[in-house]
Amino acid sequence: MVTKARKTKETDISVSLKLYGEGKNNIDTGVGFLDHMLESFSKHSLIDLDIKCIGDTHIDDHHSVEDVGIVLGSLLSEVLYPAKGIERFSNSCIVMDEACVECDMDLSNRPFLVYELDVYGKVGNFDAELVEEFFRAFILNASISAHIVQKRGKNKHHIIEAAFKSVAVSIRRAIAKNDRIGIPSTKDVL
Structure with missing residues (x-):
């Protein structure tokens, strides 16, 4: 496990992860719905996660959601x-169920986000609306290029959860080991 912490006037966050884990997690962001989404993300990416956030949720959840995305993405x-x-x-x-969300991803070390939910x-x-804030913070700080696109759906919970799962599965597939490729770029660096 590697760990990163970040403390501001609005949040105090610690994130630990094991990239090639088993999807084990211990998540407490102070935002119940975000905890549920990150638990699903961990399970389906097979990345072990420990996340603790103490934030100014007495104001609203914005700072906690965005800052968790920043720290998780940076790590x-x-x-x-x-x-x-x-x-x-x-x-x-x-x-x-009725929702379907697609994530296309490039671990390019060049951040870009297309978000269409x-x-x-x-x-x-x-x-x-904080879902977009989370993904923007996470994707840009992780230096990933990702297109997260809703194909169909009506139930907001289903759409959002499908998005977190599609990002998780895309990351799991993108980090799959392939020693034959070496550095996966014609530039010879990523």
Whole structure:
């Protein structure tokens, strides 16, 4: 496990991860819905995660959600790059009842996000707009290029959970070991 911490006036966060784990996790962000999504992310990426966040949730969940994405993404970047002996490219399409979300991914060390989920309003007490904030923080800080696109769906919980699972499965596939490829770039560096 490798660990990264970040403390601001708004949040105090510690994240530990094991890239090639078993999907074990211990997550407490202070935001119940985010905990549920990150537990699912850990399970389906097979990345072991320990996350603790103490945030100013008495204001709202924004800072905690975004800052967890920043710390998790930064730590993932530290363990991914320079990339060598992995697939690098991947995609997955995850169905959850009526919802279907696709994630196409390149572990390029060049961050870019296409986010096309039609989720607004609330899921329980959680502001659905924070999903985009999380993914933007996570993807950009992880230096991943990802397209997260809703193909269909109506239930916000299903759409969001399918998105987290599709990102998780795409990461699992992209980090799959492939020693034949060496450095997976014609530039000879990632």
